[in-house]
Amino acid sequence: MRVVIAEDNVLLLEGLNLLLRSSGIEVAATAITGDAFVAAVRSHQPDVTIVDVRLPPSFRDEGLRAALAVRKEFPSLPVLVLSQYVEETYAAELLADGRGGVGYLLKDRVSRVDAFIDALHRVASGGTVMDPEVVAQLLVRKRDxxxxxxxxxxxxxxxxxxxxxxxxxxxxxxxxxxxxxxxxxxxxxxxxxxxxxxxxxxxxxxxxxxxx
Structure with a gap:
């Protein structure tokens, strides 16, 4: 399985690199901006991607917008969002396209390496993996x-x-x-x-x- 990662935190990025490689997963490319992530996906056509929500330059929602862009260009591309934040609008749009192959996990709540690797495999296989806290926040914020x-x-x-x-x-x-x-x-x-x-x-x- 080949992965492209979008993450601007250097220590976390290197940690993900080591973790995935030690689990037999190839890291095809890494990126620290949304544009670089889109370019890497086009170039390497990975089996799954890992994306942070907030990337340079504004650190708002560049990662999720980049994820939506690559899903539009490559509809079957699995995306696992790994972030500290729940970005309501774009998260709902990403989850609502009905294609599967989507995950949203919160960094601070990933407590086991094997659970994270399992989640990545499930997303890569077309499944959906959601942190319960993400689901709760999306439901609470959903407009009546x-x-x-x-x-x-x-x-x-x-x-x-x-x-x-x-x-x-x-x-x-x-x-x-x-x-x-x-x-x-x-x-x-x-x-x-x-x-x-x-x-x-x-x-x-x-x-x-x-x-x-």
């Missing part, structure tokens, strides 16, 4: 679409959940049918419901409210 509704839209959705039709909602809230229709349209849009028949979308909207 119902929370985007205005107070009036939430009132309308509550009445929809009670089984009231548009006319009944208008009477209850002392507004026009047209106003209710507009509020429901806004609810569908904010909940990102597919453009299908309104009856089906009403059910989906109510389910989103009840599952909140």
């Amino acid at each position: 679409p119902v929370s985007q509704l205005s107070p009036r839209e939430l009132e309308v959705l509550e009445l929809m959940a009670q089984g009231l039709g548009n006319g009944e909602i208008a009477t209850r809230l002392v507004v026009t049918d047209r106003a209710v229709h507009k509020h429901i349209g806004n609810i569908f849009a904010k909940l990102d419901l597919p453009a299908s028949d309104s009856g089906h979308r009403r059910v989906l909207a109510v389910l989103a409210y009840l599952n909140r």
Whole structure:
């Protein structure tokens, strides 16, 4: 198995080099910037990659953006993110592409060498490996679409959940049918419901409210 590593911490990089080589894994190339990582992947076409989130020059999210770039160019390329940080936006995008071959581990929580090597092999084989803390943070930060509704839209959705039709909602809230229709349209849009028949979308909207 051949690996390309993107890591700017020299001591950690050398440690990974020794660890992988002693486990019979070939380190094809290493990089300390996102651009260098992308170039190394193109040149060596590894079996799996290990990427830190924060790389030079800004030390923000260059590693994850580079990982997304190589996954776009090489869709089946496995990526194991190894970092101290959970970067919500790009991590969710990387995990949500549905292709598998993705891992996200936190450096401070990797306590056993054999577990890390096993995780790398699983990612290389197309599996998904997630640190429980990463999962927890992504779930906590996940935006609740119902929370985007205005107070009036939430009132309308509550009445929809009670089984009231548009006319009944208008009477209850002392507004026009047209106003209710507009509020429901806004609810569908904010909940990102597919453009299908309104009856089906009403059910989906109510389910989103009840599952909140």
